[in-house]
Structures are given as C-alpha cells and as structure tokens.
Amino acid sequence: MTESRAARWTLPVVAAAQLLVVLDGTIVNIALPSAQDELGMSDASRHWAITAYLLAFGGLLLIGGRISGLLGHRRAFGVGLAGFAAASALGGLAVDPAMLFGARALQGVFAALLAPAALALLTTTFTDPRERGRAFGVFAAIGAAGSAVGLIAGGLLTEYASWRWCLYINVPIAVLALIGTALVPKDLPVRGTGRLDVAGAVLSSAGFVAIVYAFNEAEPRGWDSPVVLGLLAGGVLLLAVFVLVERRTSDPLLPMRILAHRARAGAFIAITLMILSMFGFYLFMSYYTQAVLGYTPLQAGLTLIINAVAALVGSMLIAGRLYGRVPNAALILPGLLAAAAGMLLLTRLEADTANVLPLFLVPAMVLTGLGLGLVITPTAILATTGMGGHEIGAASATYNAAQQLGAALGIALLNTVATSATASYLAENADATLDAAPVHGYTIALAVATGILIATAIACAPLLKATRTAVHSDEDHDEPVLTSY
Structure with a gap:
C-alpha cells in the first residue's frame, strides 16, 4: 500500500475514533435527566454517569499510551475501538444506575487506550509537515467541534429517540472505524523490556x-x-x-524529556488553559441561552453550531494550511487572543441587553471557535513531534490528559467564580431582577477566563518563540523535529 493511499484511509479512521472520544464527553449530559428518571438515580449519584467516564479516561491515559506502544499502535487502536463499542452497547442496555456507571467507566478505560493510539497513528503516518498540518487540522477540527456536536446530538437523540441512543450511536461509528483499521498501515510493537x-x-x-x-x-x-x-x-x-x-x-511511563522541551511545554500549557476557558464558556452559554434567553435545549445547541463551524475553519482552513509555513507562535498566540476577545465581548452582557444573538453571541461564537481551532492543530502536532518509540504514545497520552485536566478544572473553577459572584450581587442588590444576578455571575466568570487566556498567551510567547516544524534526516529517524528559525 502506498503512503498516500495509507494516509487516505488512516485519516478518516482516526477521525472517527476522535469523534467517539470527544463526543462522549458531552453527549450524555443532555440525556442525563431522562436516564435519571428511567433508572431511578438519586440526585446525589447521577453525576457518576459523567464522572465515571472522565476519571477512568483521564486516570488511565498514560498507561494507555504505554500499552499502545507495547501492542503496536494499530493493534491497540483496534482493541480500543472494539472495547469502546461493547461498553457503549452495555450502557445503552443498562437496567439500573450501577450498570450505567460501570459501562461509562469501561468506556473511559478503552478511550484511554484509543485516544493516544489514534494520535500516534496520525503522527507516524503523516511525516511531511504540510500533509501533517492538513491531517492534524481535520483531527483538531473534530476535537474542537466535538463537544458542541455532542450537546446537539444528545438533545436530538433524547428528544426524538431515547437517551439510550446517546450510547448506542457509538456502536456503528466504532464498527465502521474498526473495519477501516484493516487498511491502516501496520506498525511494530516498541522493542524494550516489555515491563510496565x-x-x-x-x-x-x-x-x-x-x-x-x-x-x-x-x-x-x-x-x-x-x-x-x-x-x-x-x-x-x-x-x-x-x-x-x-x-x-x-x-x-512518562519520559521527562517530553515535558522538558520548551516548545512542547508551551503547547501543553496552551491547550490545558484553552480547554479550561472553553469548557467554562460552553457551560455558561448553555445556562444563559436557556435560563435567560428562553431557548430550548435544541436551540441552545444549534447556537453552538456557530462555534463548531468557526472551529472547523480555524483548524482546517487556517492552521492546517499554514502549519509548517509559519512559526508555531503565529498560530497559537493569535488563537488564544481571539478566544479571549470573544469572551471579553460577552462580559458586557446585562439581563436586559437587546439584540443579543447578532451583536454578542454570533461574534463571540466565531472568535472563540476560530481561536480554539488555531490552538488545537499546532499544539497536537507539537505534542508528538520528534518523539520515537513508546515516547509517541506517552506524548499523545500526555496531550489528552492535559485536555482532560483543563476541562475538569474549567468547569469547577469558573462555575465556582460564577456562583460566588451571583451570591455577592444578590447580597448587595436586594431589588435585583431574577436574571440580573446570574448574568452578572456569568460575566465575572468570563472575565476571569479572558484574563487566563491573555496570561497564557504572555506565558507561552517565550516558550514558542521562533519555533517551526521542519524535517531533518539523521541517523536515528526521519521524524519532523522542532527547529528554531
């Protein structure tokens, strides 16, 4: 099989797997109330339908990255797909909360193997900087848009089918990707001691x-x-x-040289804090559009489509095409600042703001989406560039772990800021309208997210300064390496 033919098959197969992993981070959220009613979950335990997946996924990523290298990335990829499909079917058949929670944890276990294997396959298949940029642009676009798509798909499936289809939908996607895996080039397991x-x-x-x-x-x-x-x-x-x-x-398990490289460290910092800010953004947009503007869950999800489309443009049409031609900082830093500008715009919202959709939401969705797309593509490539052997799996796992950590911290930290600001506003304004206090809380939290993104750009600038990806042939490998120009 020629390299170009291999690349044509590898990209859609890996993209399907990336869709599964990202989609399941949010698709169950909207279905949770229906699942709670049918299975009799308590309010105190219902969060485990989401938490079980996140903890298993994030906690086992580094182990999954190592196992991927030991098995061979293609073989590990296939095992991850098969296991993810089986766990999804099991969750869809759940008859009680324990069965659903267990299935979600099992999904997380196989996602922890699947995610680093997918990124490693993409890294080893696409070696030319320009081809790699385009391929990672597609990969990043799915990662950037997947959370929003998950919310929309969850709403549609729950409303017109059943909450169980939020899990069943994974099965045909995984099966198709598993069939396509046969056309992905084989790779050999990493030689070594074999000891974990x-x-x-x-x-x-x-x-x-x-x-x-x-x-x-x-x-x-x-x-x-x-x-x-x-x-x-x-x-x-x-x-x-x-x-x-x-x-x-x-x-x-995690060679320290993965974190010691300045540009790679900058990429990890940038993606962690970008995801932190964006997950808080998604949370507040969901609350604001539904609780304040009166949108239905489906309408709220469709609003996020603007963000998803902008992320596709940023990752595929801009970052994917420019990667390798411009320094990494020329993509990552403007991406962070664009997202910050989008969130800053929303800090001007008040409970009675008119023409919210055209004047505030649409520009903010476009700016944050473009920013996310510009950041994800180069940081995903930087995470694995120059890695060889099992280090590819470790670097891929670390990149995914950074995103998981950012998502968890973003929701917890920014939601705490919002609720605290809301409570303070109510204490100081006894005659406040019903919507004024929560909108004030949202704007304060978004102001904090804006500050985090600006600070991230300032901190990452010296780490990413004048780095670009180029191909250098040496005695050890022909992998792209980070070069300063």
Whole structure:
C-alpha cells in the first residue's frame, strides 16, 4: 500500500475514533435527566454517569499510551475501538444506575487506550509537515467541534429517540472505524523490556483521579471543604512523587524529556488553559441561552453550531494550511487572543441587553471557535513531534490528559467564580431582577477566563518563540523535529 493511499484511509479512521472520544464527553449530559428518571438515580449519584467516564479516561491515559506502544499502535487502536463499542452497547442496555456507571467507566478505560493510539497513528503516518498540518487540522477540527456536536446530538437523540441512543450511536461509528483499521498501515510493537512502570502507573493514575475528583466535588462542597482540599493536596503530592520516580526509573511511563522541551511545554500549557476557558464558556452559554434567553435545549445547541463551524475553519482552513509555513507562535498566540476577545465581548452582557444573538453571541461564537481551532492543530502536532518509540504514545497520552485536566478544572473553577459572584450581587442588590444576578455571575466568570487566556498567551510567547516544524534526516529517524528559525 502506498503512503498516500495509507494516509487516505488512516485519516478518516482516526477521525472517527476522535469523534467517539470527544463526543462522549458531552453527549450524555443532555440525556442525563431522562436516564435519571428511567433508572431511578438519586440526585446525589447521577453525576457518576459523567464522572465515571472522565476519571477512568483521564486516570488511565498514560498507561494507555504505554500499552499502545507495547501492542503496536494499530493493534491497540483496534482493541480500543472494539472495547469502546461493547461498553457503549452495555450502557445503552443498562437496567439500573450501577450498570450505567460501570459501562461509562469501561468506556473511559478503552478511550484511554484509543485516544493516544489514534494520535500516534496520525503522527507516524503523516511525516511531511504540510500533509501533517492538513491531517492534524481535520483531527483538531473534530476535537474542537466535538463537544458542541455532542450537546446537539444528545438533545436530538433524547428528544426524538431515547437517551439510550446517546450510547448506542457509538456502536456503528466504532464498527465502521474498526473495519477501516484493516487498511491502516501496520506498525511494530516498541522493542524494550516489555515491563510496565508499575509505580509510575499507580502514582499517575491515583494523582490524576484525585485532582479531577477534587475539581468535581468543589462545586457541591466548596473549595474550602476538607474533602476537596485533602484530595487536591493528595493529588499534587502523588504527582510530585510520580515525577521523582520517573526521573530515576530506567524505563519511565512518562519520559521527562517530553515535558522538558520548551516548545512542547508551551503547547501543553496552551491547550490545558484553552480547554479550561472553553469548557467554562460552553457551560455558561448553555445556562444563559436557556435560563435567560428562553431557548430550548435544541436551540441552545444549534447556537453552538456557530462555534463548531468557526472551529472547523480555524483548524482546517487556517492552521492546517499554514502549519509548517509559519512559526508555531503565529498560530497559537493569535488563537488564544481571539478566544479571549470573544469572551471579553460577552462580559458586557446585562439581563436586559437587546439584540443579543447578532451583536454578542454570533461574534463571540466565531472568535472563540476560530481561536480554539488555531490552538488545537499546532499544539497536537507539537505534542508528538520528534518523539520515537513508546515516547509517541506517552506524548499523545500526555496531550489528552492535559485536555482532560483543563476541562475538569474549567468547569469547577469558573462555575465556582460564577456562583460566588451571583451570591455577592444578590447580597448587595436586594431589588435585583431574577436574571440580573446570574448574568452578572456569568460575566465575572468570563472575565476571569479572558484574563487566563491573555496570561497564557504572555506565558507561552517565550516558550514558542521562533519555533517551526521542519524535517531533518539523521541517523536515528526521519521524524519532523522542532527547529528554531
């Protein structure tokens, strides 16, 4: 099979897998009330339908990246697809909450294998910088638009079919991708000791799960809760010990050189804080359009389509075509600032603002979507450029883990800011209208997100300065490497 033919098949197959992973982060959200009624979930336990997936996915990503290298990325990709499809079918057949929660956790387990394998396959298949830019543009577009599409698909499926189809829909997508995997070029398992870094695996998984769960519990318990503080302190301590262990082991789960490269570190910082801000943005737009503007869930989801389309343009038509021709900073920094401008515009909203859709929502959706697309494409490539052997899987897993961490922190942190600002507004304005307080809370949280994005651009500028991807042939590999011009 020629390289071009292999590339033609690899991209749609990997794109389908990326759609599965991203879609399931949000598609169940809208279906949750219906599932709760049918299965008899309590209000206190219902969040596990989402949390179980996120914890298993994020906590096992580094292990999934290593297993992907040991099995061979194509084989691991196939196993991940098959397992994800089976877990989705199991969730759709759930007869009680425990069965649904277990199935969602199982989805997360296989997603943790599937996501790094998919990114690794894309990295090893596309070696020319321009082809790689276009391929990663498609990959990034799905990642950027997938969350919004998940909300829309969840609303449509729940309203016109059943909440169970929010899980069943994964099965035909996974099966088609699994069939297409036969046309993806084979890769060999990574040679090495074959031993798993058990200490690193336990420490990384426990640390990540503790931190993400702390973020999840911060909303109901408060940031000053002993449980939240204990989980955060424990998670940070576990990850600190993990770094010490990885620096000393001969075959680390996460080689420290992945994080030590300045441009790669900048990419990880940029994507983490971009996702943090965007997930808060999606949350507030869902609340604002439905609770304040009176949109139906479907109408609210369709509003987010503007953001999804803009993300497609930013990732495929701009970043995908320019990657390799311009420095990485020329894509990532404008992307961060464009998203910041979109959120800053919304900080001017008030409860009685007129012409909200054309004057505020549409420009904000366009700017944030373009910004997200411009950031995801180059950061995804930077995460794996210059990596070889099992390091590709580790770098891919780290990139996915950065996004998961950003999403969890964004929802918890920005929602806490919004609720605190809302409470303060009500305390100071006893005669406030019903909508004035929450809108004030949303604008304060979006102002914080704007500040985070601007600070991220300032912090990443020296890390990304004058780096571009070029191909250098050397004795070890012909992988693209990061070069300063």
